[in-house]
Amino acid sequence: MTTYITTPIYYVNAQPHLGHAYTTIVADTYARFRRLAGDSVRFQTGTDEHGDKIAEAADKEGVSPKAYVDRISAMFSDTWPTLDIVPDNFIRTTDADHVATVQNILQQVYDKGDIYFDKYTGLYCTGCERFLTEKELVNGKCPDHQTVPDEITEQNYFFRMSKYQQDLIDHIKGNPDFITPERYRNEVLSFLSEPLEDLCISRPTSRLTWGIPLPFDDKFVTYVWFDALINYLTGIGYPDSEQFKSYWDVAEHVIAKDILKPHAIYWPTMLLSMGLPLYQKLHVHGYWNVDETKMSKSIGNVVRPAELVEEYGVDCVRYFTLREMSFGLDSSFSADAIVARKNSDLANDLGNLYSRSTAMLIKYTGGVIPEPVASDDDTVMRDLARDVVTTYTEKMGDFQFHRALAAVWELISLANKYIVTNEPWALAKEPERAGRLHTVLYNLHETLRLLTLLLQPVMPGTCKKMAKGLGIAEDSPLVTSLDAAGWGGLQAKTELTRIDALFPRMDTKKKKQQAPPKEKTKKKQKQKVKKTENMEGLITFDQFQDLELRVAEIVAAEPIKKSDRLLKLSVKAPEERTIVAGIAEYYKPEDVVGLQVLIVANLKPVKLMGIESQGMVLAAKVEEEGGSRLVLSAVSAPVPAGSKVA
Ligand code: MSP
Secondary structure (H helix, E strand, O other): OEEEEEEEEEEOOOOOOHHHHHHHHHHHHHHHHHHHOOOEEEEEEEEEOOOHHHHHHHHHHOOOHHHHHHHHHHHHHHHHHHOOOOOOEEEEOOOHHHHHHHHHHHHHHHHOOOEEEEEEEEEEEOOOOEEEOHHHOEOOEOOOOOOOOEEEEEEEEEEOOHHHHHHHHHHHHHOOOOEEOHHHHHHHHHHHOOOOOOEEOEEEOOOOOOOOEEOOEEEEEEOHHHHHHOHHHHOOOOOOOHHHHHHHHHEEEEEEHHHHHHHHHHHHHHHHHHOOOOOOEEEEEOOEEEOOEEOOOOOOOOOOHHHHHHHHOHHHHHHHHHHHOOOOOOEEEOHHHHHHHHHHHHHHHHHHHHHHHHHHHHHHHOOEOOOOOOOOOOOHHHHHHHHHHHHHHHHHHOOOHHHHHHHHHHHHHHHHHHHHHHOHHHHOOOHHHHHHHHHHHHHHHHHHHHHHHHHOOOOHHHHHHHHHHOOOOOOOHHHHOHHHOOOOOOOOOOEOOOOOOOOOOOOOHHHHHHOOOOOOOHHHHHHHHHHHOOEOOEOOHHHHHHOOEEEEEEEEEEEOOOOOOOEEEEEEOOOEEEEEEOOOOOOOHHHHOOOEEEEEOOOOOEEEOOEEEOOEEOEEEEEEOOEEEEEEOOOOOOOOOOOEEO
């Protein structure tokens, strides 16, 4: 099998941060996982170097665009090795072969009649580098950049995107895994339910020269998205190379939700026009925030990967990001959260298991793996290991990294309990129970070998150390191939090597002292009031104030399997949260996306059909003949998502 996995190519108007690092760690981990499964893999990342934003950034620094992009692009390519990210190709859109490929494709699409010249007036956002529709604006501003877009009229070239709208809808409907998680697929389908406009794909050289000249009109350069998306083809030598033939059919792109539209709409319609097969899958993840707020230069809370690696170590950063974020949803980074994961999951659970087990082996058998007793029917570790390998393989393949890791940690936790229940130190005192001791020690070390294998894609450096400690060559199939994920690969008589502790614990005291003392919350005082003042069904003003009502915008909705009544809603209020609402009998998922509704925002989360619901949507219950129906509450004019209802 073959795998082709890509990240977005990052703009060089900013230095790499946690968000870029996460996407690239995900792609690297997936590439390593597919290699473990025996695939021949190609993993590509790179930098996007044309366009208004870059030209502006270079201008600000008073250097030429080329000098500027060379410098920042190197910052990206230099960052990846520090995170143990090893792409097979690092592409730059200023590379000569990319420029030639873009021009070649433009000419092809133009000759086919899918590009035409026209006059256009639109609202242009420099931050997004694209024209926005009225519908996309919130209070007249770009919701992502909080700036009022400029009204621009100019003559430009347009790509007939609308021509391929129905083909794209059919493809998405016919291929449920084309865009995942499902909430993003629904978002795209909902967007496609309105007529698609054609895409402006040029910029006049009077306004911008830092771009690829159109091959059929040198008074224009190519719109940066039309240029950038083609990187996925250039990087594998489109159209004639062998690599293109083997990899294009299996292409999988990883992106965050910010660039869903270009990847789910522009790119597939471009491919349809070129007569190429569409990519296989688009994997869309959420945003990393920092301490619950948006990461931004102006707030000064941008998290730099190099600093994280310096503070916590590369494998801790890789593990933390993959374990902490549910792929598809937003997540919040905080120093406390990463320290907690490091101390608990890595130092306590994994690190202790490794050091306790190997220390006992060194003590009781001189560090030589013993032969387990064949007749011993102790299969507890082996049984769970088999299930964990199955779950792990499925979840890693589905980009559910946090679930795959949770499964692996079940195995670690059982192994730690296994030590306690079997008390090898007591067995060692009774020579007649040596056979039992050997089985227990073997089972523990075979579990360590399996952990070394399964954690490879996530923590490659640590796994090399673990393999070395177990006396296994780091490139041995025993720790680098899923074919060896069955029980019993570890050979008796293998000799351990002493290694240092895998994860030293981090001191949390210092941080705690610095934290500001917790304010006595008003809420606590109010709760007291509540108990004493409940008269005749009336509530006090204070009690009402305990309810936090907010306006939430529904950004995605999906049905819940096995429930006719419930819909899973993703809402912005203003942070993103999931609410399970009993409205499925009255609303289709696609009809509620985009609505602003009222919610109770401070309800204790509850699990409904296995999904954590973080709030409640308010709706009017209308009693009618033959039953009742629900009508969602709304505000009379659009307001920013998250506005408080007073
Ligand atoms: N150049 C375009 C992509 C062209 S791909 C053909 C671009 N570049 S970008 O530098 O803005 O990168 C956006 C991507 O960076 C996101 O899709 C995501 O992969 C990553 N992230 C940037 N900020 C992020 C967060 N705060 N959280 C998670 N990922 C984020 O768009």
